């Protein structure tokens with residue numbers, strides 16, 4: 001007979017791990033099913049070669065694009081999910097992101113809840129994930145009920161100089177919110193500095209506020225919490241009416257196992273959650289579970305992003321570079337009525353990472369060795385919102401393989417943001433310091449395999465005809481099925497998505513605690 005729990009949570013990342021942490025004190029019996037294992041703590045965690053060139057922590061999955069071309073998605077199957085690799089920049093969406101926003105290529109839809117509805121949960125998530133930041137600096141941020149639990153991480157000299165120059169030029173740079181357990185990081189600093197501030201690397205000393213360290217590990221000793229690793233959920237089974245999930249089918253150690261629960265919460269990541277629902281088609285749900293609206297898998301978004309390096313004569317010896325962000329163009333720009341996006345710093349380039357990420361790009365490093373080039377760059381991450389489109393979607397072929405069709409939109413806005421960055425650097429005193437006569441910028445757009453910011457595929461909403469989930473993130477069509485990963489986003493905004501997934505998981509967790517009595 002299948003083992004029975006009060007709640008089964010599928011996936012232990014930003015959504016699933018945080019939900020488990022929220023539900024654990026209820027005493028309800030919780031089963032966490034995680035496809036991956038614990039990420040090994042090993043010297044390679046901090047080595048650019050294994051991480052960036054060999055892709056040591058990237059899954060071996062093969063997905064296919066719209067033309068049927070195979071690619072290896074940059075997904076990470078571990079306890080903690082993508083947060084094991086994330087940069088831990090934990091931003092709130094702006095209040096305007098919760099309403100309709102007109103973009104050059106269409107309208108970004110409104111959420112069924114407002115920023116004010118989310119605000120208390122953002123605060124709780126910032127405290128749980130030990131975010132360092134300074135509310136009140138960024139003019140575009142919404143109201144906040146409580147300051148961050150820790151002060152902002154201070155800029156290193158080169159970034160402080162950039163911040164001062166930008167402020168003098170009339171811009172509004174602010175301290176990026178960082179999820180880091182700084183005391184532990186400080187203790188380990190002599191080795192910690194090698195990972196250039198968490199971005200893209202797992203943290204050997206567990207000082208990064210990821211879902212494993214913050215949410216999952218602390219509850220593993222609780223008698224009501226069970227975690228099964230290397231347990232891939234393949235499908236969900238419903239009762240005869242199709243109104244409720246009765247069991248969860250798992251592939252583990254080459255065998256098929258079945259588990260039952262009163263509540264099932266999917267949090268396998270936007271693509272894999274859609275995959276599980278589509279794989280669970282049955283007579284009552286012929287197009288996939290919870291898919292009467294034909295919305296499961298649709299509206300996939302992942303940001304129209306560019307990684308940009310500005311090369312200057314002045315060396316940039318910053319180690320922790322991801323401390324500055326700027327939203328001056330978030331809602332528009334001079335003589336431009338559409339939202340343009342966010343500028344933030346990204347992990348500091350080093351020679352190996354540059355080689356691994358963009359072999360062609362590294363050829364353009366005149367008069368420098370690659371290492372010397374890396375030393376002189378300042379690295380930016382530009383994010384423009386991409387709009388939900390029904391044709392940007394996850395589907396499965398007859399063998400159950402994932403096909404990801406995606407056509408970018410808002411490219412004009414993304415180009416405008418790049419233009420604004422160039423202007424900004426000229427105004428910020430970097431023009432005088434370039435080795436080349438003119439500014440020398442290199443940029444790359446993120447290809448389809450860069451699924452780090454994947455969201456959408458099961459959006460929440462009031463209307464069962466146009467959404468998969470209700471405002472509590474319960475499937476409209478099933479009484480006991482919830483989704484708490486980034487699938488629920490109706491729009492993505494132009495800031496990184498993890499904090500919103502964490503805040504939402506805490507919100508849904510409070511709802512479930514009440515429901516379970």
Ligand SMILES: Cc1cc2nc3c(=O)[nH]c(=O)nc-3n(C[C@H](O)[C@H](O)[C@H](O)COP(=O)(O)OP(=O)(O)OC[C@H]3O[C@@H](n4cnc5c(N)ncnc54)[C@H](O)[C@@H]3O)c2cc1C
Pocket residue numbers: 010011012013014015016033034035036074076077078079080081082083085086087088089090091199200201231232233234267268269270272276452453454484485486487496497498499501
């Ligand atoms: C390199 C990198 C840098 C990033 N930097 C940032 C950042 O600075 N700030 C930010 O906000 N966001 C960042 N992100 C994105 C952020 O990590 C994700 O938005 C967030 O983790 C998504 O949460 P999730 O719960 O939807 O999915 P995940 O965190 O990916 O969790 C999904 C979990 O489900 C498991 N799973 C998948 N399929 C199955 C299955 N069939 N059965 C069982 N388990 C399954 C996976 O193994 C995983 O543990 C970054 C991501 C990457 C990869």
